[in-house]
Amino acid sequence: GQQVMQIPQYQHVQEGEDFTTYCNSSTTLSNIQWYKQRPGGHPVFLIQLVKSGEVKKQKRLTFQFGEAKKNSSLHITATQTTDVGTYFCAGNNNAGNMLTFGGGTRLMVKP
Amino acid sequence: DSGVTQTPKHLITATGQRVTLRCSPRSGDLSVYWYQQSLDQGLQFLIQYYNGEERAKGNILERFSAQQFPDLHSELNLSSLELGDSALYFCASTLGGGPTDTQYFGPGTRLTVL
Numbered sequence: 463g464q465q466v467m468q469i470p471q472y473q474h475v476q477e478g479e480d481f482t483t484y485c486n487s488s489t490t491l492s493n494i495q496w497y498k499q500r501p502g503g504h505p506v507f508l509i510q511l512v513k514s515g516e517v518k519k520q521k522r523l524t525f526q527f528g529e530a531k532k533n534s535s536l537h538i539t540a541t542q543t544t545d546v547g548t549y550f551c552a553g554n555n556n557a558g559n560m561l562t563f564g565g566g567t568r569l570m571v572k573p
Numbered sequence: 574d575s576g577v578t579q580t581p582k583h584l585i586t587a588t589g590q591r592v593t594l595r596c597s598p599r600s601g602d603l604s605v606y607w608y609q610q611s612l613d614q615g616l617q618f619l620i621q622y623y624n625g626e627e628r629a630k631g632n633i634l635e636r637f638s639a640q641q642f643p644d645l646h647s648e649l650n651l652s653s654l655e656l657g658d659s660a661l662y663f664c665a666s667t668l669g670g671g672p673t674d675t676q677y678f679g680p681g682t683r684l685t686v687l
Contacts (some may be wrong), residue, residue, distance in 0.1 A: 468615075493673050504575070504663060504678040505616065512673070550616065554672035560606075560629045561672050565615035 464489050464555045468564035476572050481541050483567035485534040485551035492556045494527055494534045499566070500547040508536075508549075541571050576600065577666050577679035585685045591652040594682045598645055598666030604628070605647040606676060607639055610661040622647055623670035654686045 465488040475481050485494065493512045497505040509518055511527035511534060518525045524537045534553075538545055548568045552561040576599035586592055598605050607619040618631035622641035633639075636654075641647040651658060661681045667674035 495675070497676075497678075504680050505665075505676075506575070506678070507675045510673065510675070552676075556672075560618055560621060560631065561676070563608075563616040563618070 464553070464562045466551060466553050466562045466564040468551060468567050470567055471565065472568045472570070474570045474572065475541050477543060478540050481538045481545070481569055483536050483549050483551075483569075485536075485553070485564050487532045487553050487555070487562075489532070489555040491531050491534075491553040494551055494553045495561060496525060496534075496536055497550045497552065497563075498547050499550065503547075505550060538569075541569070543571050543573050545569060546571050575677040575679065577664060577677050579662075579664055579679035579682050581682060582680065583683050583685075585687065586654060587687055588654055588656060590654050590686075591650065592654065592684065594649040594651070594662050594664075594684075596647045596649070596664030596666075596679055598647070598664075599677050602666035602668050602677070603645065604667045604670030604674070605641055605645070606665045606667070607633075607647070607649050608663045608665065610663060610681075612660075614660075616663070619649070621670065628670055651684070656686050659684055659686045 496508040499505045516527040522539045548566040550566045552563045578597045604623040608616040619633040621629040639649045663681045665676035665678045
């Protein structure tokens with residue numbers, strides 16, 4: 463079945479440093495979504511990427527979808543303590559009607 | 574607030590017991606997804622319903638079952654509970670039930686099996 467892997471599993475950064483999480487799929491994806499889960503909270507939708515090579519920005523967050531549509535990344539510039547949480551990617555390969563979530567990257571930011 | 578409600582917030586029970594978790598989707602959403610999140614783990618997809626019908630099945634144990642009612646709320650039934658079933662259970666709703674829809678997650682039910 464489809465597998466979506468995320469690395470790293472954990473990341474500690476100093477406030478102000480950049481952060482990147484990577485998402486890799488075993489199959490070509492038709493679309494990928496990113497979610498953020500704050501500690502003690504529930505996942506909240508951030509963005510969806512559909513096109514090969516697509517890049518989208520939300521303030522300090524930059525999302526990329528690979529040319530082959532098998533990988534994606536989320537980059538945060540100059541992290542803040544409010545960025546703390548777990549970031550999940552979720553992809554669909556059109557073989558099923560569901561998103562497969564990656565294991566998530568837990569980001570911790572030291573003030 | 575996502576507009577998705579889940580009850581109860583917390584549930585503590587013993588091994589061998591049966592519990593029911595409830596989810597009400599956002600107004601207008603027709604599809605409900607159930608996920609299990611164990612401690613420091615990712616989201617494991619369990620099952621999806623769309624307008625009352627089962628649409629997709631993930632890694633759902635035979636001891637678990639779900640349904641979606643005519644008013645579109647959904648219930649997840651967990652029986653013969655084991656210690657390893659302790660987890661956060663989330664439901665999410667979407668408008669159309671397709672994989673490009675945004676999933677709106679509820680606050681979750683934390684199940685503790687003692």
